[in-house]
Amino acid sequence: MDTIVSHTHIWTTLQNHQKYLASVHLRDLFALDSQRFENFSLEACGLLLDYSKNHLTTNTLSLLQELAIKTKLKNWIHQEFSGETINNTEQRAALHTALRNRSNQAILVDGKDVMPAINAVLEKIRPFVDSVHSGNWQGYTGKKIESIVNIGIGGSDLGPSMVARALKAYHHPRLKSYFVSNVDAIHLGEILQDLDPETTLFIIASKTFTTQETLLNANSARKWLVEKLGDDKAVAKHFVAVSTATKKVIQFGIDPSHMFEFWDWVGGRYSLWSAIGLPIAVMVGMDNFEKLLEGAHEMDQHFKTAPLLENMPVLMGLIDVWYNNFFGSTTQVVLPYDYSLSLFPAHLQQLVMESLGKRVTREGQQIDYSTCPIIWGAPGNNGQHAFYQLLHQGTRLIPADFLIAIESQYDFPGHQDAVLSNALAQSHALMMGRNTEETRKALTDAGLDIQLLEQQLPHRVFKGNQPSNTLVYQKLTPEILGKLIALYEHKVFVQSVCWGINPFDQWGVELGKQVASDLLPTLQNTQTSVTTKVHDASTEGLLRYIKNKRNYLPS
Numbered sequence: 418m419d420t421i422v423s424h425t426h427i428w429t430t431l432q433n434h435q436k437y438l439a440s441v442h443l444r445d446l447f448a449l450d451s452q453r454f455e456n457f458s459l460e461a462c463g464l465l466l467d468y469s470k471n472h473l474t475t476n477t478l479s480l481l482q483e484l485a486i487k488t489k490l491k492n493w494i495h496q497e498f499s500g501e502t503i504n505n506t507e508q509r510a511a512l513h514t515a516l517r518n519r520s521n522q523a524i525l526v527d528g529k530d531v532m533p534a535i536n537a538v539l540e541k542i543r544p545f546v547d548s549v550h551s552g553n554w555q556g557y558t559g560k561k562i563e564s565i566v567n568i569g570i571g572g573s574d575l576g577p578s579m580v581a582r583a584l585k586a587y588h589h590p591r592l593k594s595y596f597v598s599n600v601d602a603i604h605l606g607e608i609l610q611d612l613d614p615e616t617t618l619f620i621i622a623s624k625t626f627t628t629q630e631t632l633l634n635a636n637s638a639r640k641w642l643v644e645k646l647g648d649d650k651a652v653a654k655h656f657v658a659v660s661t662a663t664k665k666v667i668q669f670g671i672d673p674s675h676m677f678e679f680w681d682w683v684g685g686r687y688s689l690w691s692a693i694g695l696p697i698a699v700m701v702g703m704d705n706f707e708k709l710l711e712g713a714h715e716m717d718q719h720f721k722t723a724p725l726l727e728n729m730p731v732l733m734g735l736i737d738v739w740y741n742n743f744f745g746s747t748t749q750v751v752l753p754y755d756y757s758l759s760l761f762p763a764h765l766q767q768l769v770m771e772s773l774g775k776r777v778t779r780e781g782q783q784i785d786y787s788t789c790p791i792i793w794g795a796p797g798n799n800g801q802h803a804f805y806q807l808l809h810q811g812t813r814l815i816p817a818d819f820l821i822a823i824e825s826q827y828d829f830p831g832h833q834d835a836v837l838s839n840a841l842a843q844s845h846a847l848m849m850g851r852n853t854e855e856t857r858k859a860l861t862d863a864g865l866d867i868q869l870l871e872q873q874l875p876h877r878v879f880k881g882n883q884p885s886n887t888l889v890y891q892k893l894t895p896e897i898l899g900k901l902i903a904l905y906e907h908k909v910f911v912q913s914v915c916w917g918i919n920p921f922d923q924w925g926v927e928l929g930k931q932v933a934s935d936l937l938p939t940l941q942n943t944q945t946s947v948t949t950k951v952h953d954a955s956t957e958g959l960l961r962y963i964k965n966k967r968n969y970l971p972s
């Protein structure tokens with residue numbers, strides 16, 4: 418059994434190093450080194466990472482590199498890319514990188530090259546997308562498709578909806594996309610009421626084709642369509658599926674020729690590169706979908722080959738570990754100053770927290786250090802007017818990632834300058850703060866009455882010292898987006914290796930699903946308030962109350 422990382426010598430060395438660095442303000446690190454930006458920034462794959470506004474020195478980086486070496490990061494990266502069974506609890510490879518392997522070099526899983534099957538699916542997607550665009554794919558009444566509705570949840574929703582949102586400027590002009598994920602009828606109902614069944618195409622996206630929310634939504638959508646068009650046969654022209662479960666798709670009534678396949682070695686939160694990306698391909702066209710894959714592939718090559726401290730995902734992963742385990746930070750905020758990335762924080766929430774929310778090592782040993790940070794965030798300027806107060810004057814250390822596009826996808830005079838100046842101002846102010854002396858001067862210069870000044874002074878001081886990374890790119894194109902998503906996927910992998918955990922399973926999600934299916938019959942039983950299974954007193958009480966209010970029982 419491997420040694421737990423917190424019991425290693427390098428861990429203790431990092432703890433001691435933190436004690437020294439904790440007392441140094443970030444502004445002092447900048448004062449000591451006029452070349453700090455040059456020394457702590459990296460350009461790769463068309464992205465600039467400025468990591469100079471972090472609590473680190475070259476010594477910190479050497480120690481973090483030692484941690485990466487100690488945990489055999491390079492070896493794990495090699496295993497990941499070569500299709501080894503690194504998802505040990507589910508006995509699978511984790512090969513989302515094969516889906517975007519544009520070099521087409523063979524990748525073996527259980528001795529079989531997976532590339533021909535991947536290419537075959539891409540070759541099936543292209544003519545399908547083209548036929549929707551050209552209007553050759555027609556609805557049951559002979560009309561062209563105008564609305565694409567993806568029904569899926571988790572990884573079968575978050576990735577595709579985030580990308581479709583981000584690449585709105587590339588959408589086919591006739592098509593509109595909708596994403597239904599929540600099982601609350603409001604979600605489906607609100608979308609259906611705006612749609613014309615004759616011109617709507619549903620994509621049912623589910624790896625397992627057993628997910629309660631997705632199947633309920635899919636069945637209700639089918640019922641709606643058949644009722645509106647008056648014929649069961651209409652389903653064939655208005656429903657396609659994306660899944661690993663062919664038999665279940667057929668049982669649902671979708672022709673296998675209208676099913677796009679993927680494989681169990683594609684994790685849900687890593688699946689947008691597979692046929693789960695079908696709604697993306699339909700909305701932006703196959704050429705743009707392939708550019709997204711190409712961008713991710715370029716980041717994959719960088720991750721595989723760049724030395725540890727010139728490797729963007731490695732640096733970002735190690736910096737996260739540094740804050741999480743040595744500075745005791747518990748959350749991380751993602752701040753895209755690029756409105757097209759408004760759903761990026763939500764995608765990252767699943768990617769990071771489903772992957773890293775673990776408390777035992779790969780071998781099942783209990784761990785005694787914290788793992789996953791809580792991920793949150795919102796587009797930059799909106800966040801400034803909502804939660805930035807906490808970042809500026811709260812008591813917590815909250816590392817931030819700023820994502821900045823130099824050019825916007827739209828060009829209205831003055832807007833992009835406002836975006837850029839706000840982004841740079843915020844990371845600067847969070848780092849520098851404004852001490853008592855500077856605040857006193859600023860308030861005096863503003864002509865504040867001396868009494869008021871003294872009263873307000875403590876409230877208007879900013880401690881600063883909040884760390885951040887800044888990622889800069891020219892413009893959010895499909896390639897750049899592919900690179901950004903892959904960057905974060907690999908960063909998560911780096912963290913998982915440092916913590917010795919499996920980032921590719923999600924057993925934690927299962928318990929809730931199981932309890933919900935135990936509860937359902939009790940809720941649906943109209944005869945009695947006595948539950949079929951004994952739950953805790955609170956759950957029993959809530960069930961009784963809800964059933965009473967639904968008039969199943971005399972109140």
Ligand code: F6P
Pocket residue numbers: 570571572573622623624625626627628631684685686771923926
């Ligand atoms: O939320 C848990 C989960 O298992 C995710 O990992 C997955 O992306 C999602 O459910 C949806 O699963 P499926 O694609 O099988 O419907």
